[in-house]
Amino acid sequence: MACSNRTSSELRATMGFDAYAFLLTDPETSVGCAPIADLPGLPLPELPRLIRLKYLTEVNRWTALEDVALLSRDDNLSRSLVWRELLHGYGVRDIASMAFRDRSGCWGFLDLYRYDRDFSHAETAYLSGITEPVTTALRRSQADTFVVRPSGAPRPGPVVLLLSPDLRVLGQTPETHAYLSVLVPPERGRPPVPASAYNVAAQLLAVEAGVDANPPRARVHLADGLWLTLRAARIGDADPPGRREIAVTIEESSPTERLAVFTRAFALSAREGELLGHLVKGGDSHTVARQMFVSEHTVQDHLKSIFAKTSTNSRRVLLTRALGA
Structure with missing residues (x-):
C-alpha cells in the first residue's frame, strides 16, 4: 500500500x-x-x-x-x-x-x-x-509481507458481507467492520468502505457476463504476516442467478493459497515452486529428487536459488516464512 x-x-x-x-x-x-x-x-x-x-x-x-x-x-x-x-x-x-x-x-x-x-x-x-x-x-x-506471525496472534474466523446484485451493502457479520477498516482505512469518523469486497463481487459479475474467466477471489495481506482470502458467490436459488444476492466471505488464507502467492512474490521458477511444494509436504532431498525426476544435486541447486531469492538460509526458515507459522 x-x-x-x-x-x-x-x-x-x-x-x-x-x-x-x-x-x-x-x-x-x-x-x-x-x-x-x-x-x-x-x-x-x-x-x-x-x-x-x-x-x-x-x-x-x-x-x-x-x-x-x-x-x-x-x-x-x-x-x-x-x-x-x-x-x-x-x-x-x-x-x-x-x-x-x-x-x-x-x-x-x-x-x-x-x-x-x-x-x-x-x-x-x-x-x-x-x-x-x-x-x-x-x-x-x-x-516483504511474508514474515512469521507473532507468537499467539489470534486466528481470524470467517466473516461475511452480504451485497445486493448491484453491490449495495445489505448486511454483515459483526467482525466485518474491523477487517474492512484495516483493508481500506477510512477517514476519521467515517465508516469503512468495503471497496475490496466490491471488487471481488464485481469480478463475479464479470465472470457471469463472460467478460473475464478468472475466479472471483483475491488474496491480500492484512497485517503482521496475516493473509486473507476474499471470495464472492451468489446465494439462494429462488430468483434467477442475476437477481440473487452476493455473499463475500473474508477468511485467513489457507497454507496452499498463501504458498501460491509466496512463490509468485519471490519470482520463483516453475521448478523452484514445484520443489517448494514438495518441501511443504515434508519431503527430504532424496524423496523430492525422485518425485521431480532429477538428481539430489539438482535439488540442492534449486534450493540454493530459492534461499537466495527469499533471503533465507535453511528449510525451516523458508517454510516458516512461506506458511506464516
Whole structure:
C-alpha cells in the first residue's frame, strides 16, 4: 500500500491529473484487493456502480493491457461501458490506464483521470517507461509481507458481507467492520468502505457476463504476516442467478493459497515452486529428487536459488516464512 501511495504522489507532481484509482491485485486472478483512490466530484454512493462497470467494461480492461492505454483514443469513449453509463456525466475526458504485470502475475493497475484535457503522447510514453520498475516494486513490497506471525496472534474466523446484485451493502457479520477498516482505512469518523469486497463481487459479475474467466477471489495481506482470502458467490436459488444476492466471505488464507502467492512474490521458477511444494509436504532431498525426476544435486541447486531469492538460509526458515507459522 505504501508503494501505491508513493507512486501516485510522484506521478501527480510529475505530470498532473485530476483523479486516480490505484489497486493492488491478486497476482493470479488479477482481482483488485487493496485499493487507494482519490476521485473528487464522484459521490461516494456511486463507488459500487463505478467498480461494477469497471469490471464489466472490456475497453482498456487491465487484464488485457499490453501497454498504457488512453480512453480518448481509437473511439474508446463511445465503446466504454463505464464512460457511457457513468463517467461522462461527471465530465471525465480522458483516462490513462496501465497494468503492472510481469511473468509472475499481475500486481496492480492504475487509472489516471483528467477532466479538462487529454493525455499527450509524451505523457503516455513516460507512463510506459515507469511500468516495469513500478511492477518490480509492487511485487517486492508484497514479498516483504511474508514474515512469521507473532507468537499467539489470534486466528481470524470467517466473516461475511452480504451485497445486493448491484453491490449495495445489505448486511454483515459483526467482525466485518474491523477487517474492512484495516483493508481500506477510512477517514476519521467515517465508516469503512468495503471497496475490496466490491471488487471481488464485481469480478463475479464479470465472470457471469463472460467478460473475464478468472475466479472471483483475491488474496491480500492484512497485517503482521496475516493473509486473507476474499471470495464472492451468489446465494439462494429462488430468483434467477442475476437477481440473487452476493455473499463475500473474508477468511485467513489457507497454507496452499498463501504458498501460491509466496512463490509468485519471490519470482520463483516453475521448478523452484514445484520443489517448494514438495518441501511443504515434508519431503527430504532424496524423496523430492525422485518425485521431480532429477538428481539430489539438482535439488540442492534449486534450493540454493530459492534461499537466495527469499533471503533465507535453511528449510525451516523458508517454510516458516512461506506458511506464516
